[in-house]
Amino acid sequence: MSGVRLLVGTRKGAFVITSDGGRKTWKVEGPHFAGWEIYHVKGSPANPKRLYASQSSGWFGQVLQRSNDGGSTWEAAGNDFRYEGTPGTHTWYDGSPHPWEFKRVWHIEPSLTDPDMIYAGVEDAALFASKDAGTTWAEMPGLRTHETAPGWAPGAGGLCLHTIVIDPKNPDRMFIAISSAGVFRSDDAGKSWRPANRGLRSNTMPDEDAEVGHCVHRIAMHPSRPNTLFMQKHWDVMRTDDGAESWREISGNLPTDFGFVIDVNSNEPDTVYVIPITSDSHHFVSEGKLRVYRSKTGGDDWEALTNGLPQKDCYVNVLRDAMTVDQLDPCGVYFGTSGGQVYASANGGDSWDTIVRDLPPVLSVEVQTLK
Amino acid sequence: MIQVVLPKNLQILAGVGRTVELQVSGPVTQRSVLDALEESYPALIGTMRDRNTKQRRPMIRFFACEEDLSHESLDAELPPEVASGKEPFLIIGAIAGG
Numbered sequence: 287m288s289g290v291r292l293l294v295g296t297r298k299g300a301f302v303i304t305s306d307g308g309r310k311t312w313k314v315e316g317p318h319f320a321g322w323e324i325y326h327v328k329g330s331p332a333n334p335k336r337l338y339a340s341q342s343s344g345w346f347g348q349v350l351q352r353s354n355d356g357g358s359t360w361e362a363a364g365n366d367f368r369y370e371g372t373p374g375t376h377t378w379y380d381g382s383p384h385p386w387e388f389k390r391v392w393h394i395e396p397s398l399t400d401p402d403m404i405y406a407g408v409e410d411a412a413l414f415a416s417k418d419a420g421t422t423w424a425e426m427p428g429l430r431t432h433e434t435a436p437g438w439a440p441g442a443g444g445l446c447l448h449t450i451v452i453d454p455k456n457p458d459r460m461f462i463a464i465s466s467a468g469v470f471r472s473d474d475a476g477k478s479w480r481p482a483n484r485g486l487r488s489n490t491m492p493d494e495d496a497e498v499g500h501c502v503h504r505i506a507m508h509p510s511r512p513n514t515l516f517m518q519k520h521w522d523v524m525r526t527d528d529g530a531e532s533w534r535e536i537s538g539n540l541p542t543d544f545g546f547v548i549d550v551n552s553n554e555p556d557t558v559y560v561i562p563i564t565s566d567s568h569h570f571v572s573e574g575k576l577r578v579y580r581s582k583t584g585g586d587d588w589e590a591l592t593n594g595l596p597q598k599d600c601y602v603n604v605l606r607d608a609m610t611v612d613q614l615d616p617c618g619v620y621f622g623t624s625g626g627q628v629y630a631s632a633n634g635g636d637s638w639d640t641i642v643r644d645l646p647p648v649l650s651v652e653v654q655t656l657k
Numbered sequence: 658m659i660q661v662v663l664p665k666n667l668q669i670l671a672g673v674g675r676t677v678e679l680q681v682s683g684p685v686t687q688r689s690v691l692d693a694l695e696e697s698y699p700a701l702i703g704t705m706r707d708r709n710t711k712q713r714r715p716m717i718r719f720f721a722c723e724e725d726l727s728h729e730s731l732d733a734e735l736p737p738e739v740a741s742g743k744e745p746f747l748i749i750g751a752i753a754g755g
Contacts, residue, residue, distance in 0.1 A: 321666050345716040345750040346666055346704040362670065362700035366708060 295324035333401035363420035407447030441465035485533030536585025547609035594638030607650035622648025
């Protein structure tokens, strides 16, 4: 009997939402860690009962939580995220040097094979790793000490490392993305990194196609095609087919090419989902309509998916970690909004159901496919 | 026993109620109280003060006996009413926002 477990992080706690493989009826449990911001919750692919949650607060700092029973109970793991050596400075919004300061964990990426191995992407941007299920952490300093790092500047949400993608066919190859530095690639399990932004153009920089400085919002990979990555940039939806050696724009007929999320159908590597957002200042969906856009051709040609989604008076945002897909067939697609709604499609986006309508603002949605 | 009152978020994190009782050996100071609190409830390490420098987090305040002790030395003795357990040592999340 298959099933799915959604892991939802919100501004005021985490929720665990479960369903059977039909994905029509849902059980909502939570809030866990009520009152705390939960930037991300993610399960180990190697042991689905092992979950990790990033719990943070402007008052009380960072806590990393761990569950060994699928989210029924939790324990505080380690929260000593200390930069290696003397951190130095990055660039502030006004162009001045600014000391590197740890603020929070944005994204958790468990190893594909070892439930005790876990990566954390943090603000100010750096990559940390734990080999003991989050009890102790060590920075992987090759990224933050890259020669371009003193020039990295924060986006509106801070200087955050928000995306970690591990190549399932070659775990030594990793991609990360930072707002606003861009994509970096490692071929030696995170020891060294190089920028991977060729083809990106950003008019917020004096040199539009600079090596670094792009506000990449999210990248996604289908596990069967690790050389193909899809990107939602601040503006522009992009694609690479050569492992991020070069990118090309695939925004095509989207109503706006700004957005945060992007994901790939688990059964169809050329079926891609985005949610266009009106920007710069608005940061809500356009025309009062919540529309997921799907391309079945790997980009350029997009169709609006609206069945079951509000098509009037809707002004929500969907943040970068708040969309995900399951591994069932047909593929389930899920996303959460700044208005506290979590939507699910059990048929690849053709129609949508509201799982829950009134959570706190949703920061992240992940799904585990349980078999 | 020293009485320490925790803010709600830290009560949840530590799995305790509003007030915890601590045995503190030696002078009763902010440092010794927080040391004892963190020893009893390791989940709280890093949430009230920097785990390395021991400096108070910016939006945490320490009150006792109707006084704000946030800016007192970490090693200054707390009021005798706190040391005797008659009055609690209050850890507060600073008021911010609406």
